[in-house]
Amino acid sequence: MTSRPAQRRTRKPPEERRAEIVETAARxxxxxxxxxxxxxxxxxxxGVRPGLISHYFPVADDLVCExxxxxxxxxxxxxxPADEEDLPPVDRLARFLVGLADGDHLDLSRLWLNARHLSRFRASLRQAVRTQESTxxxxxxxxxxxxxxxxxxxxxxxxxxxxxxxVAVDGLGAYANDDPDPDAPDVTDVAxxxxxxxxxxxxxxxxxRAAAREQVRPSP
Incomplete structure (x- = not known):
């Protein structure tokens, strides 16, 4: 009986491996x-050794920032979306603000809240937050x-x-971790x-305008 040759592990290119690490950290x-x-x-x-991660990110805070x-x-x-830049500006603004108001990006609102809190104690993260705010x-x-x-x-x-x-968007995001309260004032549309x-x-x-766009959007 002929034994099967052992499979060689393929080493990923450094750029691909680094991107994979950052994407995993972002998730x-x-x-x-x-x-x-x-x-x-x-x-x-x-499914790798910690040493591989530290090879690309000797300082954990650098990975957090990225x-x-x-x-x-x-x-x-x-x-x-870049592929919607030809749409009327009012429709693009509607997509942006209504999507946030309706909680379509709640996980990201929570992430911003988290990042701003931690940036008080981490200078590198504070700079990353400022850069993204500016952009x-x-x-x-x-x-x-x-x-x-x-x-x-x-x-x-x-x-x-x-x-x-x-500022209104950030104010709305401040409630991202709260459970729904039927007795609280509705701030959904503040932004x-x-x-x-x-x-x-x-x-x-x-x-x-957001509702009209949804009606004409092709089904996936």
Missing amino acids: IALAEGLELITLRRVADEL AFTLAASEERAALL MRGALVSLIDDGVEAGQFTTDDPMKEALHIL VETAETRLGLPRGTLRA
Whole structure:
């Protein structure tokens, strides 16, 4: 009886392995929190030795920062998809804010809340949070600029309006860990209504536009 030759383990290219580590850490962060990202935990998830993780990330905080950055970047891409840049700005803004209001990105809201809390004690994470805040702010300012140019929004200070909207978004995110309370005031649309007020849109515009987009969206 001929024995089967042993299979050789294929070593992944460094770039691929590093990306895999960060993606795994980002999944842990979204599901359980940034505090649960350790070299051993990531190694267990990937079925490798912790030494392999420390080879790419000698300092665990560096992995935490990259995991947060990846998750935040993917959030931005999901809320403001590049392949929808040709849509009317009001529709893009509706997708962004209504999706957040309806809890479609609740895990990411929790991650932002988690990151801001931990950044008080970790300078590297604080810088990562600031960088992602700046990038999101820039994306929203650009969207508002497009809306003004298209005659859909009314403002002479897109940066100021973006700040007001994002503060409302962050305020909504502060409730991300709360269980529903039927006796508490409904703050679901605080960011939606803030945007409508600041950009000169009639009340209910953004939800109506979001609903219209869903009706014409092709089925998967």
